[in-house]
Amino acid sequence: MGLDKALGDGFLTTRVDTVVNWARSNSLMPMPMGLACCAIEMMAFAAPKYDVARFGSEAMRFSPRQADLMIVAGWCSYKMAHAIRRIWDQMPDPKWCISMGACASTGGMHRCYGVVQGIDNFLPVDVYIPGCPPRPEALIHALMDIQEKIRNDYSLAQDYTSGSPAELTAPTI
Template sequence: MGIESALGEGYLTTRLDKLINWGRANAAWPMPMGLACCAIEMMAFAGPKYDVSRFGSEVFRFSPRQSDVMIVAGWTTYKMSHAIRRIWDQMPDPKWCIAMGACASTGGMHRCYGVVQGVDNFLPVDAYVSGCPPRPDAVIHALMKIQDKIKTEHSVLLDT
């Protein structure tokens, strides 16, 4: 069965926001914030074994103005949280956040006054990755959840 017979007259129709969201979902560039031991697993996530390039996220950008997804990997001190928030504020909208690991999600085993008990205290987190350290395939799963979230957003304002 050829493409012409599948499409009938050769036309393919879709909604504009579906097309834009498909492009945005498959080109989510991460901004890595490797703060502790989870950063090693984040590097493995970007390596050839897990092939994150099939999701369009192989390009780690170290400039916040070129990033869509911030991956906070590891425990965060209150002193570092101000710098992370500044980088977050420099990222263009729309943007998403992944809290990678038990320490980024809840503070982990660091129950002390200098460690933030979860980055959701100062950032809006879209996906949480559990584990200490989390597996790279769990980070891919979180990226897929963010892609699903992007695909369901309305990207085009319609007059009603």
């Protein structure tokens, strides 16, 4: 393979990665898990004034199978948590999660028996947004953080950098 030698190890895969991650980060499809007043700000975030279409995430998918970003907006009760986790499990990999607002992140002012004290007790959260409720700009910033995370991820080249595929099985808890 003369081309490989000329281009160096991993040249082709890292270039493909860049293209794949660029496409992935600019076409995130959020699953809007609007539970309380934060959902109103989330609607503003998708609406023309703040216009998340500039970041390629205007297509809210109400089907978990078509979504790759879950935005949990609002306080979450213990009864609702099971539904959220089930929806999360139905989303295809790779997937990301934004915990929007004080209530979703920590329980917020709802320090009582019925409200989950932070959705990170049952969901892997990538970005937390403080605020009660956060402004749409804050949600856009969280989305940009997710985009940055995706762009910095390896994808196709991970077999070469993280060991053999046998070591990459899902971690068990």
